[in-house]
Amino acid sequence: MTIATLPSISEADAQIERRVCELATSDPGSIWWGQDEFSDAIAEAGIHLEGRAYPVCLRPLAIPSGLAKHLGATAEALVKLLDVAAELYCCDEDIQDLFPAYRHLRQWITRLPEYRPIVRICRLDGLFGSDGYYKILETNATTPGGVIQNGLAAKIWSRIPNPLTRGLSLDVSKQPFAKDPNCFVQELVSAYRAVTGTELRTAAVVNYRGRYANEVDWIVRGLRHAGARAALVDVRSIKRTPRGLVGPDGEVLELIYSKLDARDFIEAREHDDYLDACAAQDVVSINPWISQWVLADKAILAVLSDDRYSSNFTAEQIELIARHVPWTRVVRPGATTDPERHRIELIGYIRQNKANLVLKPSNASRDEHVLVGRFTSSDVWEEHIDRAARNPYVVQEYIRPGEVTALHAPSRSIEKMAYGIDCYVFGGRLAGFQSRASFDPVMNVGRSGVLLPVAID
Template identity: 80%
Template sequence: MTIATMPAVSEADARIERRLRELAICDSGSTWEAQDELSRAIAEAGMHFEGGAYPVCLRPLAIDCCLANHLSATAEAVVKLLDVAAELYCCNEDVQDLFPAYKHLRHWINCLPKHRPIVTICRLDGLFDSNGHYKIIETNTESPGGVIQNGLAAEVWSRIPNPLTHGLSLDVSKQPFAKDPNCFVRELVSAYYAATGSELRSAAVINFRGRYTNEVDWIVNGLRDAGAKTALLDASAIKRTPRGLTGPDGQLIQLVYNKLDPRDIIEAGELRDYLDACASQEVVSINPWISQWILSDKAILAVLSDDRFSSNFNAEQIEFIARHVPWTRLVTAGVTTDPDRRRIELIGYIRENKANLVLKPSNATRGEHVLVGRLTSSEVWQEHINRAARNPYVVQEYVRPGEVTALHPPSRSIKKMAYGIDCYVFGGRLAGFQSRASFDPVMNVGRSGILLPVAID
């Protein structure tokens, strides 16, 4: 495992930053013309974000090979740690208590697949802290966005004449999902073969009540091109039969990719047959239920960072966790340890140290109700501490995001924005990077955020 401190900014990125700052105070016409050309090319390629523009910025985030390798090794090591955490959840009641919303679902969750890593597809979201350590702040092991479109967007970006990168040698093709647009689909096909020893002939992308359809058309068409009869189906339309899962037309389904919000199906009684079949491995399900509910929940970082569970990890893993996993706890009354391993009463600590903390609903998505303590009034902070008694929240040490100067197409402005770097991991191996930037301290494309192509120099 790699634990070295790495600079977050390359020399090439510093040059891009200087150029963009200069353009912001003088003539930026040619830059906006190039941005508009990129936006048109992205739209013409069929990329979108839930029907709206896919907000890809002309300005890339340039990283060097050393940092790319460091991020790759870090992300792949985290996926291995999630295997340990998954097995720990199945046998440790103290770990199970960190996930109260799923107690009635354990008979589905605890049916672990034989393959490792358990998580076939994920996106690990990260930031660099003040010491230069890359911190994983969310795991996204359910059905993360951008698994196909970000690779395609990087490839399109590389073909647009770009005044910001003139004279620089930047490469996006070192990322597997940019070099091969079929990387994601090939991983699904490979996962099926690894589980069964057979060629994939039929598949379904599963959503629920019409939510989260972004990229579904790309996934369905990609699987069809790979030779599998594939359809988009609602989970409630799936039937469990003696010969396996079938769709409404009676077609046997060999593989399912769950493109849904796992919160929506927690109380959906009509899905019992589907949940049973996936848990019983009557179909190859990507990702399995422990990934959808437990490993994607923000409390999973408490499993990794809480001293109570450190005996389940070896010395190297413990050191790795200290460097790359931020201090995280489920918000509940009681005694624990702070980031310096001093014993504290947690609720009082959260109240008194809000400037250094973030509160997050443990199983929400897209930055919903996330509070950055230093940007939140004491009254609102206390209100959310009280809310945590009714709905699970986690508290996490605040990792201040870095800043870049970027073009923000929706507002036609060139300004400083907060940014992070996320790592896509397919089948335990790095597939590529994503960088999101935003005026909002909680970075999300659904909240006026943008995407910066990540290029390696």
């Protein structure tokens, strides 16, 4: 399940790295010709990032098949841990207190579905640590991006003549969502069948005020191709009736995929019927509310990594957590343990160890307001410690990312960039990988980042 030493990724990737550097000097035109052809093919296929060009790079990240298996096993095991964490949240008031923003939402959160895993669709974002182990930094248990388009982009990439990979034996199709980009929709359909024992007839992708519409067209088309009547529906047009949850045309919805930011509903009351219907399982809702709020919150890693809760996990699970979940704590005054399990006063520890820590809002998305201590001035760090102690924040040990030389198409530059690798898990099984690279220490594709196709050698 785990790896013993820090991987150089692979010899194939080392060759790709050398070729990028050599061609950037001797023949940059050949690289940009390939990148432009790839970008054009991506655009022609209708792949985009919320209406903008999909920022995917010609340079892949190549990983050996053994590492791919290790990453998959680790990701699948972590998703099982989220089931344990969900059940702990429902019965342990101390754990509930780590998530104060959702206190008034417990009536919906704690009504767990019967199926497992609870998180049917997720993306685990991570980096390789200096100790040689893959570290999972965030859980993305809501509605992660890239569930269809990354697989499609990988298939297109495999068909483009590429001077960076010439002569190398690389395969993207070993990833299920690259071999069959419909596997995401197939998971939705099979989840419905497992819950109800019947075939899916009606479905909706639900969003709110048109936000987070990326990939929605692909999902709707996929559901229709699977034989369901499907549409994109705004949550404001859905009603709960004695017949069930109905869409704007009055048709009963059997399955919904929530493509929205559940934080929009934290204070709103006009959607209570919708929340009730999903919690009562009037409709099969993927992912359920505990995933949308608690299991997607960065504080869930504090539940996993804090010794106070270790008695709830098996010895094997404790080992998994120790190797793959970085030290994380909810920011608030009081005593806890540091990464070496020494007793500390947390706020003082954060002040004294800026270079080794990261501050993150616990329930923000897209890396909003994340501060990496070693890249932050002391004045700004102090200001955010005070803010973090008054708001839902977590502090996490800093994991230094590796670097690759990548093409940054928006700036037409070829430079060293920090990179990570993320694991998609559908229905408890690995679906594929995503690699992000960025100039920014906080990797965000929407800001200064790019995506690297992941190929297995």
